[in-house]
Amino acid sequence: MNLFASAIAWILDPANYVGLNAIPLRIGQHLVFSLVTLVFASAIAIPLGYLIGHTGRGRGLAVTTSGGLRAIPTLGLLTLVALWVGIGVVAPYVALTVLAIPPILAGAYTGFEAIDRRTIDAARAVGMSELQIVRKVELPLGLPLLIGGLRSATLQVIATATLAAYVADLGLGRYLFSGLKTRDYAEMLGGSILVILLALALEGIFALIQRFVVPRGVSGRPGTAPKLRTGSSAAAR
Amino acid sequence: MTWVLANLGLIWARTLDHVVLSLPPIVICFVIAVPLGWFARRYRVSRGIILTGAGLLYAVPSLPLIFVLPAVIGTSLLSPVNVIIALTLYGIALMVRVVADGLDSVDADVRQSASAMGYSTWSRFWQVELPLSGPVLLAGMRVVAVSTVSLVTVGAVIGVQSLGSLFTDGFQRGIQAEIIAGLVATVALALLFDGALVLAGRVLMPWTRRVAPPKPSVPLEVSAA
Amino acid sequence: MIEFRSVSKRFPDGTLAVQDFSLVLPSHKTTVLVGSSGSGKTTLLRMINRMVDPTSGSVEIDGEDIASLPPVKLRRGIGYVMQNSGLLPHRTVLDNVATVPLLRGTPKRQARADALAMLDTVGLDRALADRYPSQLSGGQQQRVGVARGLAVNPNILLMDEPFGAVDPIVRAELQQELVRLQKELDKTVVFVTHDIEEAFLLGDQIVILREGGRIAQVGSPADLLARPADDFVASFVGADRGRRVLHVERHGDGNVVVDSDGRLAGVLNGEPVAGTSAGSSAGSTPGAEGDR
Ligand SMILES: Nc1ncnc2c1ncn2[C@@H]1O[C@H](COP(=O)(O)OP(=O)(O)OP(=O)(O)O)[C@@H](O)[C@H]1O
Ligand SMILES: [Mg+2]
Numbered sequence: 246m247n248l249f250a251s252a253i254a255w256i257l258d259p260a261n262y263v264g265l266n267a268i269p270l271r272i273g274q275h276l277v278f279s280l281v282t283l284v285f286a287s288a289i290a291i292p293l294g295y296l297i298g299h300t301g302r303g304r305g306l307a308v309t310t311s312g313g314l315r316a317i318p319t320l321g322l323l324t325l326v327a328l329w330v331g332i333g334v335v336a337p338y339v340a341l342t343v344l345a346i347p348p349i350l351a352g353a354y355t356g357f358e359a360i361d362r363r364t365i366d367a368a369r370a371v372g373m374s375e376l377q378i379v380r381k382v383e384l385p386l387g388l389p390l391l392i393g394g395l396r397s398a399t400l401q402v403i404a405t406a407t408l409a410a411y412v413a414d415l416g417l418g419r420y421l422f423s424g425l426k427t428r429d430y431a432e433m434l435g436g437s438i439l440v441i442l443l444a445l446a447l448e449g450i451f452a453l454i455q456r457f458v459v460p461r462g463v464s465g466r467p468g469t470a471p472k473l474r475t476g477s478s479a480a481a482r
Numbered sequence: 483m484t485w486v487l488a489n490l491g492l493i494w495a496r497t498l499d500h501v502v503l504s505l506p507p508i509v510i511c512f513v514i515a516v517p518l519g520w521f522a523r524r525y526r527v528s529r530g531i532i533l534t535g536a537g538l539l540y541a542v543p544s545l546p547l548i549f550v551l552p553a554v555i556g557t558s559l560l561s562p563v564n565v566i567i568a569l570t571l572y573g574i575a576l577m578v579r580v581v582a583d584g585l586d587s588v589d590a591d592v593r594q595s596a597s598a599m600g601y602s603t604w605s606r607f608w609q610v611e612l613p614l615s616g617p618v619l620l621a622g623m624r625v626v627a628v629s630t631v632s633l634v635t636v637g638a639v640i641g642v643q644s645l646g647s648l649f650t651d652g653f654q655r656g657i658q659a660e661i662i663a664g665l666v667a668t669v670a671l672a673l674l675f676d677g678a679l680v681l682a683g684r685v686l687m688p689w690t691r692r693v694a695p696p697k698p699s700v701p702l703e704v705s706a707a
Numbered sequence: 708m709i710e711f712r713s714v715s716k717r718f719p720d721g722t723l724a725v726q727d728f729s730l731v732l733p734s735h736k737t738t739v740l741v742g743s744s745g746s747g748k749t750t751l752l753r754m755i756n757r758m759v760d761p762t763s764g765s766v767e768i769d770g771e772d773i774a775s776l777p778p779v780k781l782r783r784g785i786g787y788v789m790q791n792s793g794l795l796p797h798r799t800v801l802d803n804v805a806t807v808p809l810l811r812g813t814p815k816r817q818a819r820a821d822a823l824a825m826l827d828t829v830g831l832d833r834a835l836a837d838r839y840p841s842q843l844s845g846g847q848q849q850r851v852g853v854a855r856g857l858a859v860n861p862n863i864l865l866m867d868e869p870f871g872a873v874d875p876i877v878r879a880e881l882q883q884e885l886v887r888l889q890k891e892l893d894k895t896v897v898f899v900t901h902d903i904e905e906a907f908l909l910g911d912q913i914v915i916l917r918e919g920g921r922i923a924q925v926g927s928p929a930d931l932l933a934r935p936a937d938d939f940v941a942s943f944v945g946a947d948r949g950r951r952v953l954h955v956e957r958h959g960d961g962n963v964v965v966d967s968d969g970r971l972a973g974v975l976n977g978e979p980v981a982g983t984s985a986g987s988s989a990g991s992t993p994g995a996e997g998d999r
Contacts, residue, residue, distance in 0.1 A: 367793025462839025
């Protein structure tokens with residue numbers, strides 16, 4: 246318990262709230278970095294996922310790639326890209342965007358796929374155009390699974406951003422590695438606790454969002470079954 | 483390539499380290515998750531608590547967890563045990579939910595007719611419910627196996643040796659081939675584990691083998707709009 | 708008037724669902740397509756709103772080949788009701804009914820007011836307007852489906868086993884409701900069913916289909932019963948057995964009508980039937996007693 250006390254003391258130490266290594270600054274870096282990669286990944290994955298989900302084409306390829314990407318260790322990708330582009334923030338951005346794409350992609354297309362075919366068939370039969378089917382039927386009904394995908398991607402990115410501090414001066418992970426170097430366990434533990442709290446906070450926020458985006462009238466629990474497919478965040482923590 | 487040929491021994495040694503670190507979590511998590519998942523399903527309250535807890539645990543990033551564990555269980559920071567325990571926890575977090583869902587997926591009629599035939603609760607669980615949720619469990623274990631193999635590499639940054647050491651070493655010494663070799667070996671190992679699980683599934687669940695691909699229940703054809 | 712002109716449909720996987728099908732479906736009448744599973748009923752129905760395009764041949768509505776019409780616009784002018792209602796689960800009953808009018812650009816207020824009125828037409832309580840489809844019974848959902856099909860006041864209403872998924876009592880109720888509606892609205896209805904009783908009840912013209920959309924016989928219910936074209940039709944409409952084959956039996960003083968299984972179907976009313984000996988119907992003339 247002693248160890249935790251010193252970690253808490255480290256977190257509360259005013260000295261850690263000034264300068265370039267200040268805790269709020271690091272948290273901000275961590276969040277901004279994560280947000281930007283998520284935006285990049287979404288910009289690629291959501292339109293692509295919707296296209297796959299709506300047309301049903303390219304699904305096999307998407308499943309295989311996202312499955313295969315799960316097997317790739319983040320640290321390997323991170324160090325490899327860092328060797329190519331040099332130490333700095335570019336490598337983490339590239340590596341993390343790549344890693345965040347599969348869960349978002351899967352969330353987008355499984356969201357469309359999970360919709361009862363008869364509903365879409367009926368929408369077409371009453372004369373909705375393809376674009377209207379996407380906008381008025383598939384988008385709202387597929388939203389819960391898309392948010393589920395974004396949730397996995399976010400957890401993954403927050404976790405991997407920690408690891409990214411290994412190759413770049415970035416985010417909360419810095420405390421872990423600098424503490425490791427100087428054998429300062431309070432710093433390591435304090436930093437770890439901060440990352441965990443951040444991840445749990447985001448998890449909670451997403452759980453709330455997910456509850457609110459389920460269209461009223463749709464009662465089922467669409468989030469459970471496809472969890473295996475979209476919730477692959479483990480691979481890259 | 484030359485680096486790889488010159489260092490086959492090293493790669494092999496790290497691969498063995500990797501197997502030693504990744505096998506225990508995969509096996510242990512299954513053994514723990516089955517009763518836990520069963521218990522979660524049993525009562526409303528336990529379901530809420532266990533599944534929420536599992537969800538939160540699953541959200542915890544791995545590297546910080548490996549740093550925190552020594553403070554909780556008193557191991558030394560650099561001990562491989564931390565990595566094994568952390569990965570076991572993730573496996574449990576994922577599998578508990580899978581076990582609960584898998585048991586849920588067993589048809590209530592089947593369950594009742596099993597009881598009607600005279601299975602006790604205990605034997606019904608082992609002989610009917612668990613086997614019938616087998617395909618779901620297998621799918622879950624495949625995810626666990628692949629992610630565990632991939633996650634073991636993280637331990638390398640604190641010095642726990644595995645194929646991940648090829649990443650850290652290759653990065654520090656600027657040897658691209660070493661990193662690539664590590665990537666290939668890790669992915670190959672993950673595929674190997676995955677294949678082994680699929681094979682085990684075929685052997686243990688012969689009834690799932692001959693399932694015809696489901697025909698779409700509503701044949702739809704749509705002319706281009 | 709809807710006309711199929713030697714229409715065939717082969718699906719990409721090679722299934723020949725409809726082969727050289729020609730038929731005229733008169734306006735303001737109900738045409739019922741009956742046939743066993745897989746005989747191509749749905750395929751034929753869907754060719755009318757271009758959910759399926761024929762591989763060869765053409766479908767015309769009032770003399771115009773629909774292949775030249777944009778499918779989306781065509782569909783908005785044709786009501787369509789399917790077995791599982793196909794309602795949008797994330798929209799209320801009212802919004803579901805108003806879907807097509809809104810797509811056609813009817814102002815929101817107007818569309819909702821019309822939709823409310825349409826609920827009355829199909830016999831749904833207005834209190835259900837704000838519910839979601841999952842909060843309705845199967846029969847209620849089906850009524851909403853019908854209301855949606857009728858919402859744009861289409862000339863043509865396509866119905867694909869609309870009452871197939873509800874229990875027999877509710878089905879009978881919905882069938883009666885449809886008979887009433889059709890008297891009132893006078894649409895051109897194309898109705899698909901498995902159920903020959905339903906076909907007899909609703910159809911002005913009944914089309915009995917064999918595999919591959921081949922017509923076994925077309926005609927009014929009376930035609931089919933009186934002059935079945937072949938054994939297939941006879942057995943399909945039940946003209947060879949059971950409840951449809953009736954004969955008169957003398958019972959004491961009166962005559963009763965009995966089906967081929969020997970079950971009592973009713974009594975003969977009115978004048979004695981030629982050929983039956985001196986009997987009178989059970990309604991009985993006052994003088995019956997004295998005849999003895
Ligand atoms: N999209 C499709 N692709 C391939 N084959 C199809 C498709 N739709 C229908 N078929 C086939 O065409 C044939 C006719 O199908 P259709 O759906 O029109 O039958 P149906 O008479 O409506 O049957 P049911 O009474 O079961 O609804 C069947 O053999 C069916 O399998
Ligand atoms: Mg059909």
